[in-house]
Amino acid sequence: MTDKRREIVAAAAALMHSKGYENTKLADILEAAQIGKGQFYHYFSSKHELGLAVLNYRFESWNQRLMENILSSGKDPETKINEMLDWVIEQQRLNQAKCGCVFGNLAVEMSEHDEAFRRKLETVFEIWVSKLKPVLSEMILPVQADPEEINKMAQGIVAMIEGGILLMKSKQDLNVLVNITAQIKFLIRSFVQNQRH
Amino acid sequence: MTDKRREIVAAAAALMHSKGYENTKLADILEAAQIGKGQFYHYFSSKHELGLAVLNYRFESWNQRLMENILSSGKDPETKINEMLDWVIEQQRLNQAKCGCVFGNLAVEMSEHDEAFRRKLETVFEIWVSKLKPVLSEMILPVQADPEEINKMAQGIVAMIEGGILLMKSKQDLNVLVNITAQIKFLIRSFVQNQRH
Amino acid sequence: MTDKRREIVAAAAALMHSKGYENTKLADILEAAQIGKGQFYHYFSSKHELGLAVLNYRFESWNQRLMENILSSGKDPETKINEMLDWVIEQQRLNQAKCGCVFGNLAVEMSEHDEAFRRKLETVFEIWVSKLKPVLSEMILPVQADPEEINKMAQGIVAMIEGGILLMKSKQDLNVLVNITAQIKFLIRSFVQNQRH
Amino acid sequence: MTDKRREIVAAAAALMHSKGYENTKLADILEAAQIGKGQFYHYFSSKHELGLAVLNYRFESWNQRLMENILSSGKDPETKINEMLDWVIEQQRLNQAKCGCVFGNLAVEMSEHDEAFRRKLETVFEIWVSKLKPVLSEMILPVQADPEEINKMAQGIVAMIEGGILLMKSKQDLNVLVNITAQIKFLIRSFVQNQRH
């Protein structure tokens, strides 16, 4: 991927995060990326392709920072969870609790009517869940985890994060999310206790 | 409100639920409501006004069915929670797990850039939280509830529902939501136990 | 003419004076006159008919006040001219030098493309000229007036008034008109002197 | 300014001269300029911007031909005045005495409700007055001109021209304007005589 293409994607990513896919107009992107129409269509065959590129671009960085650096680190599971939640809060703080989560936003906007977006978004959440599972398993050691229970709990955690971001966005108040991360920690503690008995 | 106006709102509500506010075009509404452009602008001064009318319309019915009939019924708190979660699942089943929650959808799409929508949506979630609080308080009786803890838990429940719907929508699979409602019940049980000790 | 019809015409007259014929919308008129659409079309067959009614309505009052009360009074010709110019200034002062002359405005807007308006407006200016002629004739007595010269001078005076109002409107400054009335007086004095030699 | 943009402005100028700003519809312009909607909005951000461009376009040519070539020529003042009046008549002859003066027309239509138009139009008339002043001063030489008197007379001349065009338009008869230019010459002669005594 050339630098210019990357620049365009980065500019579009910021816009689409805030305004959504449809409400981000090509003209906005061209202006933000400081390019002409011809150049855009040289790199992308359509706005739709760019949208998917944005999704992949955000996926890459999310995957690297959250899935790899945090959830796949060698640290103990509690630390991983804490770091994950701190990272989530930090991301929202960066845009003043206003934009929400790119993946959540696009899932809401695109899932029903755009299968390409939907599949990618589904994957994102699946990866998240699948990365959380070993962390949870590790937490309840020495008890052996029931894979089904672990899976549901991982899904519940992701749901609570996404829902927390959604609520936070509607109030434009980061504290909502902070409170909810506390609830998540409580949920996990309860789960661990419960599994151990 | 005349019948015709109500018809238009109802038709628009279905469309906006599925496609969002911006992606629902006036032409879609006119066709669905079987009216002409002029007639539309006889009842509404703008698409924006219609959007808010849709929000209010959905709020009314949600408020009646969920906030009043279910959460304010005379039944015991466990039943209220169960009925609430069943109702949520049922709503999603009605549109094949594809549309998501109108309020969540609009919160994601509109909150950042439209203050009128944001405020109404904020209110919706606040009401939900405030209606859940007495239910939770009743559950932990005879222990006296810590209002702050109750509030956070209520918020956590709403977040988990909204996040669960979001995840469900991205997978187009109702089971996701079903699983998450189970997690919610577990969370509540844990909360009750925890408050009692 | 019923009172209601008159009310409508009066309301429309104020609007059309300020905004012109085309830019005055039926909705503006209905609101200003506090009536419904049905009532409007009961009194008028079209906006065009109303426009002509407005023109006649303004013509009537102008004819009464300026043509009759002032230019056809028994006073000496200098007084008539002075009162006419004072009246013109006073009219413009009433709308803060912003609206201009209804007849001039409509002449500019309508003359080229609407023959009915054009003819009425032409008549207005012809009457004005014809009423000025005897005043000018009287002024140059005992010299007998050359009808052709008198006619041209009368036309020149009307032109200077209308042009003065136009300039005044473009500057939104009543002083422009005041200055020009002084020029008109000078022009008339010069004319009288010239005719007497 | 590209050629296409200029073409659009020229086409719109002819239309707006005849029909006014508001009554010139985008569709008229597109047809006259033989372009599509998209192309129009490529060159102009709005009809309003085009309107101002039309005004500037007409100003440029008027400024060049009348203000520079005629009123700023090295010829004697009487010739300048005569050439100016001949030019004015000639312009009106070109459109069969039907359209009037673009500046006067737009002043009447736009001054009250559009400040951008008003300011430009005000400037046009101010320039005209300011260019006439030295001509008048030169005429009364060797007497030194009273600047205030000169200014008022210049304004009076412009008013009489604009008013003459207005009257001419309402009668659709060029002779009206011809007569009035004769009055203007008489007014100037009287002014010169008066200043010299």
Added chain:
DNA sequence: AATGAATGAGGTTTCATTCAT
């Protein structure tokens, strides 16, 4: 690789007028 002019369907809104009551 790059520009930006051109396209044209479709977006929301306006409006004088007609019609059912």
Added chain:
DNA sequence: TATGAATGAAACCTCATTCAT
């Protein structure tokens, strides 16, 4: 008389995409 709902053509403007250079 009077209401205001209904009509639909036409208003201004937007936008993703294509095309000529």
